[in-house]
Amino acid sequence: MLGKLLKYEIPALGRKLIPLYIAWLVASVLLGFAVGETVAKPEIFVVISALIYSMVTAAVVVMAVILVVQRYRQSLLGDEGYFNMVLPVTSLEHIANKTISALIWVVISVVAAALSGLLIALSSGALSFRELFSMDMWAEILKGLDLGGVAISIEFIILALLSAAKSILAIYAALTIGHQVSRRVWLASIGAYIGFMICESFVGWVAMLISGNMESLMMNGPFASQSFMAISFATTILLGAAYFFLCNYFIGKRLNLD
Amino acid sequence: MARIEIEHLTKMFGSRIALEDVSLSLEKGQIVGLLGPNGSGKTTLIKTLNGLLTPTHGSVRINDMTPGVETKKRVAYLPDRTALPEHMTTLQLMELYADFFADFDRQKAEAMAEDLGIDFNQTLKKMSKGTKEKLQLILVMARKADVYLLDEPIGGVDPATRDYILKTIISNYNEDAVVVISTHLISDIESVLDDVVFIKDGKLVLHKTAEQIREEDGKSVDQLFREVFRC
DSSP: HHHHHHHEEEEEEEHHHHHHHHHHHHHHHHHOOOOOHHHHHHHHHHHHHHHHHHHHHHHHHHHHHHHHHHHIIIIIIIHHHHTTTSSSHHHHHHHHHHHHHHHHHHHHHHHHHHHHHHHHHHTSSOOOHHHTTOOOHHHHHHHHHHHHHHHHHHHHHHHHHHHHHHHHHHHHHHHHTTTTTTSSSHHHHOOOOHHHHHHHHHHHHHHHHHTTTTHHHHOTTTTTHHHHHHHHHHHHHHHHHHHHHHHHHHHHHHHOOO | OOOOOEEEEEETTTTEEEEEEEEEEEEESEEEEEEOOSSSSSHHHHHHHHBBOSSSSEEEEEETSSSSSHHHHHEEEEOSSSSTTTTTTTHHHHHHOOOOOOOOTTHHHHHHHHTTTOOSSSBGGOOOOOHHHHHHHHHHHOOOOOOEEEEEETTTSHHHHHHHHHHHHOOOOOOOEEEEEESSSSSHHHGSSSSSEETTEEEEEEEHHHHHHHIIOOOOOHHHHHTOOOO
8 A cells, every 4th residue: 555655745845846946957057157257147136036046945945844743744634634644544654654755755856956966067057067977077966975885875875864854854753742732833843843953952961972973973083883873773764763663653543633 | 332432532633632522423324424613623623534543542443443454445435634645636546546445436436427417538636626626526425434523624615516515425325325515504404414513622412313402402503503502
C-alpha cells in the first residue's frame, strides 16, 4: 500500500512546487543575463532581477516548509484525514509515505538550487557550454570540495539525507503531539518542536562527550574524524527513530480527529 | 456474529462526556437509523467505529475485530464533511477508490455518476456542495462492504436528490451488510429503516425495530422522536 500512497502524495506536493521551481529557473536566467557583462544594461534592470530572484528563492524555501507541514496536518489530522485514516493502510505506512515524499522533494529542491546556480553562470557568461561539458572543470570542482575522498563524500550525502528525514519527522512528531490537545493546537505543536530541539542538542552534546570526540571536533572540524561521523549517524538514526515512533504511536493508538 | 458490537463505550473530550456507557449490537441485513439531535453523539459514535477516535473506556468491534486495517477493508464510511482531495477530478477519485478498496465497483460508480449528471473531468473544488456530497455517497455506495456508516448523507441536498440517495442506499446494500444512517431528518428516511437507535446527550435511550415502534408504541418513528427529544 505504501507504493499506492506515494503515487498520490508525490504529485500532490509537486502540483504546488513545480510552478515555483520553473519560476526559480526563469528568474535565474534573468539574473544571470542582468549581471553578465556581455551586453550593457541599465543598473535598475540588475536591481530588479536580483530582487525577483531573491523573492522567488525565498518563496520556494518558505513554500516547501509550509507544504511539508500542511500536507501532513491536512491529510492526516485535518478534514482529509476523514478519508485517509479510513483507508486500509497502517499508520506506519502513512508516516513513511509522508516522510519519503517530503524527502524526495527536498532532494529535487537541492537539484533545482544547483540548476539555478548553473543557469546564472551560463546566462551571465561566467561559464560557457563548452566548459560545462569539460571534464577538467568538474575535476576542479571535486578537488575544491575536497571532502576527503569518495567514501567520505558518500557518507556525507547519506548523513545529509538521514538528517533531512529526521528533521521532517521532528516536524511531524511536533504536529502529532500538538494535535493531542483540544485547544491551542499550534501553540502545543511549536512547544513540542522547541522541546525536541532542546533534546537534540542535549543528545548531541552527551554523545560527543561520551565518545570523547568533543576535543577532536574543536581542533580539527567535523569531517576530520571517522568516529565523529559514526556518532553523527548514530544520533541522527536514534532521533529519527524516536520521532517516527512518536508519530506512529499517536496516529496508530491515540488518534482523535476532532 | 454481530457486524457491529459496542460494549460500555465512553468517549470524553477533556472533561466533556460525548458518549456515556453505550452498548449496542447490530446484525447484518438491516438499515439502522442512528437518530438524535445535533450534538447528541451520533458523529462521535460513527467516528469511533471507524477508528478516527480512540475510546476513553469500553470497546467497539466490527466483524469481531477492533478497528484497524482489516476492518477498514470492510467498512464504507461517508463522513459529515468533504474529506476527499479537492484538486482531484471525478475520474481520478474513482481511480483512487479502485486503488485502495478491492470491493469498489467502478462500473457501478460510473453509472450512478452519469445518472446524477456529475462531470467526470471536473475537480471537486469546482463542484457545488450538493454535487460533492452526491459524489462522496456514490463512491461509498459503489463498494460491496459489510458495514456502511453514513453520517448525515441527506443533510445538505435538495429533496429530489434526497430521494435518489435513499433509493441508491436501498438498491446498493446487500443482505450481508448493515447500513447505519445518522441523521436528524427522520421523516425523510423513516420508510427505509429496519432498526432505530435514539441517542441523547451521549446516552443510548432507545433501540427497537421500526416495526416495534409502530406496533408497540402506536406511533411513527418521527412522532416518537419528537416526543423523546421535545425541548
